[in-house]
Structure formats: C-alpha cells, structure tokens
Amino acid sequence: MIKKMKSKKGFTLIELMIVVAIIGILAAIAIPNFLKFQAKSKQSEAKTNLKAVYTAETSYFGEFNQYSSFDDINWEPVGSQVRYRYTLGDGNDLGNTSYSSSAVDWTDDNGGTATPAIAADNSAFTAGAYGNIDNDDTPDCWAIDDSNDLDNTLNDV
Incomplete structure (x- = not known):
C-alpha cells in the first residue's frame, strides 16, 4: 500500500519569528520619526498664536x-x-506677563514659574511661548517681536 503524504499547510515557527523580527525593526525605525514629527506639529500652536499676537498688537x-x-x-x-x-514683555524681555493654562506646566531654569508683572511698552513688544512638547527637561521656546521676527529661541524637537 502506498500512502499519500498529506500536505501540511501553515507557517513554521522560524518563519513566524522572522516576520516578528522584521516588524520589530520597522517599528524601531518608525517610532522615533513619528515622535519627532508629532513634536514638530505641536510647534505649530506656538507659531500660529504668536502670529496672532503680532496681528493683534x-x-x-x-x-x-x-x-x-x-x-x-x-x-x-x-x-x-x-x-x-x-x-508678553517690552522690546527685549520675555516673561514679564504670562497667559497661562492649566494644561501648561513649565518652570524656568530656577524652578519657578513665570509670573505676571508688566505688559509691553508703548514703542515695542516681544511675545514669547514656552512649552514642553515632548516630555523631556528642555522647554520649547518661541518669540516674536514688533518687527514680525518669529524665532525659535530654544528648540525642543
């Protein structure tokens, strides 16, 4: 009697391990890039709002x-x-007055938070934005002045 060999369908354990390894390598490459692009997109909030401050001023x-x-x-x-x-401060100073939201938890280099004091003077202004967009120790800082010069003074990306 000749027995027919049954064909077995499916994947071996080695083949499945190779697929898992490939997926892991792709994820290791993609996740840091995704986080970087996500942080860059969060910076658009500061740019948009500072441009609005410039327009309003x-x-x-x-x-x-x-x-x-x-x-x-x-x-x-x-x-x-x-x-x-x-x-919003006078022509050369950031941090004199602040608009704060409960979603923002930023402290300065000395461990204190920016406190309201004075507004822009009559002839010039500088508005700033401070935030921690990627949960590390470095804040992301932006500034715009009365000449519409938007500057990323400290990049957190």
Missing part, C-alpha cells in the same frame, strides 16, 4: 499708537488644549 498700535497687554488687545490662545505658556 499691530492692529492695536494702528488705532492707539502704542502696544499693550493681552487684555487690552483682547487676545487669548486658540484651541481647546493649550501646550504653551504665552508671555
């Missing part, structure tokens, strides 16, 4: 011939989840 200056505080220019951050703390 410029409009206020056109009407009243001076720059002023967030309250006077009627500005607050856009969005339901604010990742940055926004400050």
Whole structure:
C-alpha cells in the first residue's frame, strides 16, 4: 500500500519569528520619526498664536499708537488644549506677563514659574511661548517681536 503524504499547510515557527523580527525593526525605525514629527506639529500652536499676537498688537498700535497687554488687545490662545505658556514683555524681555493654562506646566531654569508683572511698552513688544512638547527637561521656546521676527529661541524637537 502506498500512502499519500498529506500536505501540511501553515507557517513554521522560524518563519513566524522572522516576520516578528522584521516588524520589530520597522517599528524601531518608525517610532522615533513619528515622535519627532508629532513634536514638530505641536510647534505649530506656538507659531500660529504668536502670529496672532503680532496681528493683534499691530492692529492695536494702528488705532492707539502704542502696544499693550493681552487684555487690552483682547487676545487669548486658540484651541481647546493649550501646550504653551504665552508671555508678553517690552522690546527685549520675555516673561514679564504670562497667559497661562492649566494644561501648561513649565518652570524656568530656577524652578519657578513665570509670573505676571508688566505688559509691553508703548514703542515695542516681544511675545514669547514656552512649552514642553515632548516630555523631556528642555522647554520649547518661541518669540516674536514688533518687527514680525518669529524665532525659535530654544528648540525642543
């Protein structure tokens, strides 16, 4: 009697281990890039809001011939989840006054938080945005001034 050999269908353990290893290698390459792109997309909040501060300050200056505080220019951050703390100071100083959200937990180099003090002066302003967008020790810092110069003063990406 000749017995027919049954053909076995399926994958061997080695083949499955190779597939798992390939998926692991692809994930190891893709995840850091994804986190970097995610952090870069979070930076758009600061850029958009600082451009809005510039527009509001410029409009206020056109009407009243001076720059002023967030309250006077009627500005607050856009969005339901604010990742940055926004400050407004005179022409050379960041951190004099701040708009703060409970979603932002940023402290300065000395361990203290930015506290409100003064607004922009009559002839110049600098607005800043501080936030920790990737949960490390380095904050992401942006600044814009009355000449519309947007600068990433400390990049957290």
